[in-house]
Amino acid sequence: MTPNTPSLLNEAHRELVRALEELHRAAGHPGMRKVSLLIAEGDYPAAVSHEGVRTTLKGLNIPRWETVQSIVxxxxxxxxxxxxxxxxxxxxxxPLWRVVREGEPGGIKSARELALSRGWGTDDGQWTAEAVVGMMINPFNAIEIAPSLAVPHKPLISEDEWVQVGVRLIDENGAEFALRALLRTLKGDYLGAEEGSPFGYHYRDQDAVEMHTAFRYGCDRILQRLATEPNLLQRSISAMHADETMDREDRIEMLRAESDASLMREVMIATPETWQELSEEAHHQIWGYLIKRIEPVGRFGLPPDQRFRITWRIPQPATA
Incomplete structure (x- = not known):
């Protein structure tokens, strides 16, 4: 069925009339002459006679937009x-009127109208043609967008420039190529992905986020081992003291913390059950005893178990 077939136009016209009837009812069913008078007394784009109001509300003709605009x-x-x-x-x-005059394509906003409008739907929750397009074209519904692309950042180009680049890409390579390239990028295969920096941009707090993520991941793994391996903490303390490869500054810091009796009492009662009751200083001290080194081995944005590798002071049992 083509967009301008009579059956589609008739249905579109019926939808427009139904909407006009609902609005007329909400206004208190004013008479046709009353509506014509209201238009005449107001600042509206067109004067509409009472007969024009009647034929529009009854669907007896396809009115000009200025007529519909004034009545509405x-x-x-x-x-x-x-x-x-x-x-x-x-x-x-x-859009209801445009579908009547132009067929189905008339119900969709122009690119400029879409750029100037806010939101995709209506206040009553009804689906609009734009809302359907927005849902279908949103990559979120087709893929899991790479977390590294979601960090706050300062755009390198304007939205208009981005759109123009996309239009040129589609003109030169086709729409399918452009859309598949977009999906591939959003899934995390983008320029700079190996460094975790989209298109060379470095998130200013990325290092801090990485350190926090690594620390939380290490704590989770520590709790797993403490729950299943007896005397792990005591054995790790001995291994730390015997580690001749340990950085000098790190050793000094660990030994200085050991002189705090209150802190060490916290450390020695550490179990998965008491972990949340311990201070952050105790968490860091226990970390230093159990974990010799943690380093990134996967690209930015991967889950912690794929992003980081832990070197333990006491290797995990083979069964683990």
Whole structure:
């Protein structure tokens, strides 16, 4: 069925008439002459006779947009309980009227209208043509977007420049190529992915986020081992003291912390059950005893168990 077939136009016209009838009812069913008078007294784009109001509301003709616009704005202004915004109502009726005049494509906003509008749907939760397009084109519904692309950052180019680059890419290589390239990028295969920096951009707090993520991952793994390996903490303390490869500054810091009797009492009662009761200083001290080194081995954005590798002071049992 082509967009301009009579059956589609008739259904579109019926939908427009139903919407006009609902608005007319919400305004209190004013008479045709009353509506014509309201339009005449107001600042509307067209004067509409009472006969013009009648034929439009009854669906007896396909009116000009200025006629529909004036009737809709006047009726919306007459709504009291609850009130309606005439501007919003006119915007709601425009795509309904355009489908009647232009067929199905008329129901979709132009690129400029989409850029100037806010949101995708309507306040009543009804699906619009733009909302359907927005859902279908959103890569979130097809793939898991790489977390590294979601960090706050300063854009390198404007939205208009990005759109123009996309249009040129589609013109030169085709829409399918452009869309598949977009999906591939959003899945994490982008320039700079190995460094975790999209297109060379470095998130200013990326190092801090990495350190926090590594620390939390190490703590989770420590709790897993403490729950299943007897005397692991004591054995790790001995291994730390015997480690001649340990960085001098790190050793000094660990030994200085050991002089704090209160801190060491916390450390020595560490179990998965008491972990949340311990101070952050105790967590760091236990970390230093059990973990010799943690380093990134996977690209930024991967789950911690794929992103980091832990070197333990006491190797994990083979069964683990």
């Amino acid at each position: 704005a006047a009726l919306a202004a007459a709504c009291v309980d609850p009130p309606r915004d005439p501007t919003a109502e006119v915007a709601r009726f425009l």
